[in-house]
Amino acid sequence: MLAVAASLAAMPALAADAAIQSLTPFSGNKPGTALPPAWQHQVLRGVEPNRHLLVADQDTTVLRIDVDRSASSVVHAVPMALRDARSLRWRWRAHALPAGGRLGERDGDDFAARLYLMFDYPLDRLGLADRIALRLARAVNGPSVPAAAICYVWNATPAPVEVIDSPFTGRVRMIVARNGPGGRWHEEQRDVERDFRLAFGAEHGEGRAPLMAIALAADGDQTGARFTTEFGDVDLS
16 A cells, blocks of 8 residues: 555654664553554545554553454654664564455455564666656655555465565555454564565665565455454564
């Protein structure tokens, strides 16, 4: 969903404070309180937004996303100290997966949970058509629209290949991080360097673009699905 990446244009910049060493945790807040200010709710034009709540789960606080034929995301700018982080860790729990979701198809592009990594990707690594399309997107939505993003998804089945293009844009590469039914918590860990090479290495060449932002999302707008998903804290190191 390019619209999720484009929503970064409305996100306030995170102050370059050397004291900030981590993403703001949900667990540091009381259940029932508002989202921490660093996590910004970004809505999509013409799409019903999800409902986001901080809720108690055993002895900690987590983010609950209620989807009702809706889609939106919460976005966190990556602190300067973590822009070159190599390891990504998070917890998530999908209570149900959207029926009718189909990986790689526009009409079925709904997932119980998504985690986006947006990169500060150099434009000179893009082909001419992609550069023109991105410049148009930035002219409309603002200069923060990223040129490259990885989207980790929870899908009903494994992907036929490890990395697949979003059906909406080749600038978002999708990786199935979890497959199978929901119902319980799962902990994930990803090697950001490895996944970036898989997704963009052939185009980018050596090295890796710095991280720019992280987004957590769930969507049921394509298939009319209703379900609940939860995220625990997200960590970069």
